[in-house]
Amino acid sequence: MSEHAHLQKHKEEKAAAPAAGFVLTVGDVELFKLLHSYRFLRREHFTVLTNRPAKRLHRRLLKLVENGYITAIRFPRQKHIYALAKAALPILVEHGIADLDLLSQRLRTHELKELFLNHEMMIADLHTMLDLAIREGTLRLIDWREGRGLYDTVQVADNAGVRWLPVRPDAFFTLEDSRRPEGANRAWFFLEADRSTTTQTRFKEKIRAYWNYLEQGLHTKKYGIKNFRVLTVTLTVARAQNLRDLAAAELPERARKYFLFASIGSFSLDSAVAILEPVWLSARERGTYHQLIPTPAPPPIGT
Numbered sequence: 001m002s003e004h005a006h007l008q009k010h011k012e013e014k015a016a017a018p019a020a021g022f023v024l025t026v027g028d029v030e031l032f033k034l035l036h037s038y039r040f041l042r043r044e045h046f047t048v049l050t051n052r053p054a055k056r057l058h059r060r061l062l063k064l065v066e067n068g069y070i071t072a073i074r075f076p077r078q079k080h081i082y083a084l085a086k087a088a089l090p091i092l093v094e095h096g097i098a099d100l101d102l103l104s105q106r107l108r109t110h111e112l113k114e115l116f117l118n119h120e121m122m123i124a125d126l127h128t129m130l131d132l133a134i135r136e137g138t139l140r141l142i143d144w145r146e147g148r149g150l151y152d153t154v155q156v157a158d159n160a161g162v163r164w165l166p167v168r169p170d171a172f173f174t175l176e177d178s179r180r181p182e183g184a185n186r187a188w189f190f191l192e193a194d195r196s197t198t199t200q201t202r203f204k205e206k207i208r209a210y211w212n213y214l215e216q217g218l219h220t221k222k223y224g225i226k227n228f229r230v231l232t233v234t235l236t237v238a239r240a241q242n243l244r245d246l247a248a249a250e251l252p253e254r255a256r257k258y259f260l261f262a263s264i265g266s267f268s269l270d271s272a273v274a275i276l277e278p279v280w281l282s283a284r285e286r287g288t289y290h291q292l293i294p295t296p297a298p299p300p301i302g303t
Contacts (some may be wrong), residue, residue, distance in 0.1 A: 260282055
C-alpha cells in the first residue's frame, strides 16, 4: 500500500469513529501532541501543562476517550492514566507532529502492567516538572528522548573479568543555558527513575556501566556530546542517600561528580522549579546539595 493510500485509509477510519455531533478542536490536537511527547499523562499533568480549567479539561478528556482518540487506563485506587488511541494517530501525522511511521505502530496500551506504568508515570512526572520549571528563566529543554533508541552496551573489565554491561537510561535530555557563551551553554543528562526495585548489585553495575561509557567516549559516538551526568531520582530521601553512598564507594574519585541523586519528594507539580534548585546529592561528597545547573561565576570586574 502506498503512503497516500495508507494515510487515506486511516483518515477514513478516523472519520467513521467519532459520534454524531462531535467536532475535533485545535485544543484537542494540543492534547494529542502532549501525549505524543510524554507518552502517558494524568489529568493533573494536562492541567498544569495547558493551564486549562480542570473540570472543563476533564470533560473534554472523557469525550476524547468516548470517541476513540484517547485511551484511559484504569487501575484500582489510582487516577486514570491517558495515552493516545488509534483515531488520534492520523491527526498527528496530518499536522506534521509525527511521522507517517506512527500509523503502522501497534498500540499495546492495555497490555501494559501496573508496575511498568508506575515507572512510566514517574518519568512523566519528572519530564513535566522540568518543562514547567524552565518556562520562565534562562534554561531551555531542547531535547528529551525515551525508548529503545537510547539503549547501548559497554565493555567493562573488573574483578569478574571482561564483560558487556547494558546502558539503558529511562530518558536522555539536554538543557541549554542562555547565561553561558555558545559552545559552553549545554548540559546533557541521563535519567534513572528508581522505584526501589533494583538490587544493590544491579545498581552498582549500572553505575559502573555509565562511568565506563563516559571514559570510553561512547557518549560522543552515539549522541555527539562532550560529557553527561546521571540523575537518579528515588521515591524516598533514604533511598537517594543510600544509592549515593553506594556510588561513592563504587566509583573512582574523578568519576563521582557526574552522578547526582534526589528524592522525587523534593519537587512537585506545584513547585516544579525546585527541580533546578540545590536538592541534588552528589556522589563526590556527602551532605552537600547541588543545583541541577550551577549558577555561572560572575565575570571579572572591569570586563
